[in-house]
Amino acid sequence: MSTHIETVTHASSAAESFAEEWQEWHTAHERQRAHPHGFLAVTHLHWLDSNPTRLEGAPGTWNVEADVVRVVLEPGESLQQDGVELNGHSGKTLEFGPIEERGGINLASGDTVIEVAKRGGEYVVRPRNPSNALWREYQGTPAFAPNAAFGVAGTFVPFETPRPTTVGAAIEGIQHVYEAPGQIRFKLAGQELALTAFNGHAAGSLLVLFTDQTSGKTTYAANRSLSVVPAADGSVQLDFNRAVNLPCAYTDLATCPLPPAENRLPVAIEAGEKIPYERQDQK
Known part of the structure; x- marks a missing residue:
């Protein structure tokens, strides 16, 4: 009985810690997004x-x-x-x-x-x-409650040579070209999946643009993004709880890139940021 109680207590403590860390991260992200000249x-x-x-x-x-x-x-x-x-x-x-x-x-x-x-x-x-x-009038961005099940281990598999990848944009008529150094492979909801990754803003980081089966329903239809940093051995942690909206989710004055076609995931990722309040009448 004592061991069972200790196990439950440990699990509860871990879940609380995970939720607190996520809340700290999201609060900081919201603060950055709401900069007076953002x-x-x-x-x-x-x-x-x-x-x-x-x-x-x-x-x-x-x-x-x-x-x-x-x-x-x-x-x-x-x-x-x-x-x-x-x-x-x-x-x-x-x-x-x-x-x-x-x-x-x-x-x-x-x-x-x-x-x-x-x-x-x-x-x-x-x-x-x-x-x-x-x-x-910005009132913050709604998000799913943090769920550790959507933090999954993956592997970064580099291409033989980086691939220039052309994607569309939130504004019709323009295209973006990104360098894709490789794929991130992972398993979620019992499925083997992969995401093409672009070079991120910070050295050594990767940027993933994706949609999933929640897109256009509970999450923004066009895209969400996730930043990850692979370890030296290629291992990577994909925490979809930290999937965020790009500027085009809020304003028509943004030129955000769309995900490459292969990054349209066939699973529902009920984690991360949801459709902004400002767009909820435009599903």
């Missing part, structure tokens, strides 16, 4: 071309030619970069670039941060201001 604060999405154009939400007249973004400011308009005022004289042309794919720079104008970025081979300008209703 993607919830994006007010406009402008695609640049060679034609000089005034952009709503940003000072100046903008265009791009030969991988160089040019901005001409009018009297009284201002832009700063890293706290440094850029316009010495009105009418001066400011130049930025080239910017690498999926890269970007941030400029400031008053309370607005202006993101200048390259997505799908095109240049975009996205003003971000905390007056944006999406940021002001």
Whole structure:
């Protein structure tokens, strides 16, 4: 009897610890997402071309030619970069670039941060201001209760050579090309499964984009993402409790990539983040 009680107590303690660690992680992730100049604060999405154009939400007249973004400011308009005022004289042309794919720079104008970025081979300008209703009214993201059964062991199997992989985007008409160094193989719900992995943001990390049988029902239809770090021997822990929404789950002003076709999982992963409150009437 004593052994049984100790086993139950240990299991209960482990479950509580798992839930607490998940809650700490998700709270930190929510804090990052709700930054006053994060993607919830994006007010406009402008695609640049060679034609000089005034952009709503940003000072100046903008265009791009030969991988160089040019901005001409009018009297009284201002832009700063890293706290440094850029316009010495009105009418001066400011130049930025080239910017690498999926890269970007941030400029400031008053309370607005202006993101200048390259997505799908095109240049975009996205003003971000905390007056944006999406940021002001954000109430957090619903998620499944943490469940250790959705934390599974896997193996990273590298390709002989990394594979350039073209995927679609949340905005029609553009594509993203990612380098896929290999697959993560794992078992879930009695099935042998695999996910193509892309190189992650941090050195040594991998990014997995996927959908599953909850997508479009309880989770966002287009995609969710999971970041993992393989060990030296290729072993990896896939904790789907930490699957998160990308910006396109919240706003139509995002250019998020879609998962490759082979990452549409035939199982229901009832773990991680659910459809945001802001999208729940758009299932």
